[in-house]
Amino acid sequence: MRKLPSDQPHCRLTRQIHCLPVQMRGVEQMAGPEIANLDDRIRQVIGVAVDACGLGLVQKVTGLPLGFSNVNFRVETDQGTFLARLCRTQPDDRIRDEAHFLESIRASGFPASYPIARTDGTPITFHDDQRVMIYEFIEGEEPAVTPDSARQVGEAIGLLSTLEVPAGYSSSSLSDIDEAKQFLITKAKQLKKYPELFSQLQQETAEIESFLQIKLPRGFVHADAFPDNTIFRDGKLVALIDFEDSCEDALLFDVGMTILGFGYQDEHPESEQIRALLEGYQSRRPLSDLELDMLPTMVRRCAHGLTLWHLQRFIEDPTARQQHRISELQHRIQRLHAKDAEVIRSVTGR
Known part of the structure; x- marks a missing residue:
């Protein structure tokens, strides 16, 4: 991650996140990929x-x-x-x-x-x-994040959005706003030790709650289309995997989450990748003007939901890996209020 001047808001938030492990002993050190233990x-x-x-x-x-x-x-x-x-x-x-x-x-x-x-x-x-x-078991590999891989994954989630939700299916979004509010209440004692972070989470939750009043087309979403949940072989997408977070939600949610996974390079949005992703998606399901207008906020909603998910697990079991992910997401949310949102709007023309 690129270093930022210490007087920027992200750095103050990041310092607070980095302080979390000081209060919680036994945090593992950052290392390479950990392999599942077989006993x-x-x-x-x-x-x-x-x-x-x-x-x-x-x-x-x-x-x-x-x-x-x-x-x-x-x-x-x-x-x-x-x-x-x-x-x-x-x-x-x-x-x-x-x-x-x-x-x-x-x-x-x-x-x-x-x-x-x-x-x-x-x-x-x-x-x-x-x-x-x-x-x-699907043979293949995690792809490099490029305009081509972004386009292919965008088309896949666009196709997914056109498939019917079967009768009896009932899973709702893990980024539930009521659960987010409850988390901030029940974990307030721990979070108040980091007042700036806590205040930012409260403000963001209130803004996302207001955004969710807007009626957008709904259907089935994968909700976690990141590179490590895709399998490519010979440069072609052969499988979207790990549907455990899937749910019924605004279809735009999948676009926002996939932008977080395939629309960034080195923590900065890349217009060419976002454009390719949207072209792939819209080859299967065109986005409405309202959806295009709401896209930057939806990306922020996705980043906010991921932050709370990782923060909850960090409080339960602090690890350096979770700490690093929370820091990345907080950085991204800050930028999605300004520069990152501008990049997305430059692509959509909204």
Whole structure:
């Protein structure tokens, strides 16, 4: 991240965030990608899940790089290669909704890693206090963030926005404004130690609550289309993965979140990437004038929701990785009130 003069608002907020670990001992140091730990207990849990899906005998299990929530493993059996996900964050109903939606769009050919049901037709294996989902394993790699990858992912989320939400699906946004307000109340004691940060979060929450009164087209959104949730092979998008945050929300939410993932380079918005992303999206679903007008604020809403998500987990289990992510997001929110919003408007012409 580029250094800023110390009298700028972001730096004052960043210093407060960097102070958080001083009050909470045992914070891990920043390092390279951490790999999921495989022990005998987890190996047994995965074996039970694979057997429940009728996928043959396990031959090899390999831990994959850790994200911010779930734990994933590559599983090779005598019938093929699969992905085992230990579900550590979302409640059972939300996991079932994810499987329900993906099953409903399987015939569409949408590029995704689809879950593999157990032989009894249910998606989740419960064993030894663990919850396991088994998915198709898609070979490929995380893409470089370029105009081409942004265009392809933009087209994918545009296509996703046109798919029907199945009956019985009920998951709502994780960026719920009432939950955000409740978090600021219940964690006020901890947050008041950092008054400028706390004040900024309160003000931002009030502004986002006002923005949410605007009626925008709604439907299914992935809600987390960042590079590490996409798989490319030979320069082509082959799968959008990790639908656990998916929900019904304003369709523009997916555009805003994907701009955070594919519209920035070195913490600054890149107009060429944002333009390519929007072109890809609008090849599937044109945005209305109102949506284009609201786009900078929607990007800010997404950054605000991510900040609160990471901050909540940081308070529960402080790590240097969470600390760094919160700092990045606070920087981005500050800029989305000014320069970053101007870049987005220059692309949309609004």
